[in-house]
Amino acid sequence: MVIKVIAFGSIAEITGKDFSANASDLDTLKSNLIDQFPILAERKFAIAVNQKLVNENYIFTENDTVALMPPYSGG
Amino acid sequence: MASSPYKKLKMSKPIKNIFSQGPIPPSFIADSIAKHATKKDIGAHSIFLGQVRADVMEGKTVSAIEYTAYEELASQKMHEIREAIFSKYQLTCMHVHHSLGLVKAGEICLFVFTSSKHRKMAIAACEEIVEQIKLELPIWGKEIFEDETHQWKENK
Numbered sequence: 162m163v164i165k166v167i168a169f170g171s172i173a174e175i176t177g178k179d180f181s182a183n184a185s186d187l188d189t190l191k192s193n194l195i196d197q198f199p200i201l202a203e204r205k206f207a208i209a210v211n212q213k214l215v216n217e218n219y220i221f222t223e224n225d226t227v228a229l230m231p232p233y234s235g236g
Numbered sequence: 237m238a239s240s241p242y243k244k245l246k247m248s249k250p251i252k253n254i255f256s257q258g259p260i261p262p263s264f265i266a267d268s269i270a271k272h273a274t275k276k277d278i279g280a281h282s283i284f285l286g287q288v289r290a291d292v293m294e295g296k297t298v299s300a301i302e303y304t305a306y307e308e309l310a311s312q313k314m315h316e317i318r319e320a321i322f323s324k325y326q327l328t329c330m331h332v333h334h335s336l337g338l339v340k341a342g343e344i345c346l347f348v349f350t351s352s353k354h355r356k357m358a359i360a361a362c363e364e365i366v367e368q369i370k371l372e373l374p375i376w377g378k379e380i381f382e383d384e385t386h387q388w389k390e391n392k
Contacts, residue, residue: 165302167306169305169374170304170377175387189316212309212312223301227311228306228374230306231262231376231388232376232390233373233374233375234377234390235310235369235373235374235375235377235391236286236334236375
């Protein structure tokens with residue numbers, strides 16, 4: 162399943178701002194990303210799929226957009 | 237039962253954009269206050285302004301913050317905050333502006349403006365909005381030091 166990944170803040174510095182990935186579900190994507198960028202294992206980040214925060218595993222459908230979001234610092 | 241599209245349209249307010257590039261000019265804030273002169277049921281305004289602070293960390297001074305946001309999600313979240321605030325407090329109006337891009341130390345990066353008949357509602361709503369913005373909106377501030385190194389800010 163090809164999905165779109167967008168990353169923000171300090172996470173984007175590690176992974177790049179946006180890229181495509183191939184994964185069937187969120188847990189697989191996360192472990193693939195940690196294999197590729199081991200430092201991610203030490204970083205705190207929230208995940209949104211199609212602009213909704215997701216706390217558990219999520220089965221992807223084609224063209225889903227996954228956002229990797231480090232702790233917020235607006236204001 | 238057939239649903240009425242008209243009713244649905246009437247109920248959902250449009251999602252407002254809160255972002256603009258660069259610092260929020262003091263003149264914009266003054267104009268915003270002036271625009272409320274025609275709304276004569278207002279008896280109280282409450283304003284919060286966030287200003288970029290020249291923090292010193294390990295001998296290095298912050299010269300600016302560069303803001304980025306997940307704009308679509310931030311606007312959606314702000315819409316939800318707005319709806320919740322309007323149902324909790326009796327406000328006449330509410331305005332929120334947040335900077336994107338570079339804002340130098342001493343410049344304004346956040347402007348929250350609430351108005352109501354009496355002071356208590358405006359003050360309480362304004363404070364709650366600021367707290368919600370810091371907690372809920374996907375916005376990131378990159379603190380840029382005078383030597384051009386940087387670190388990522390984290391809200392506490």
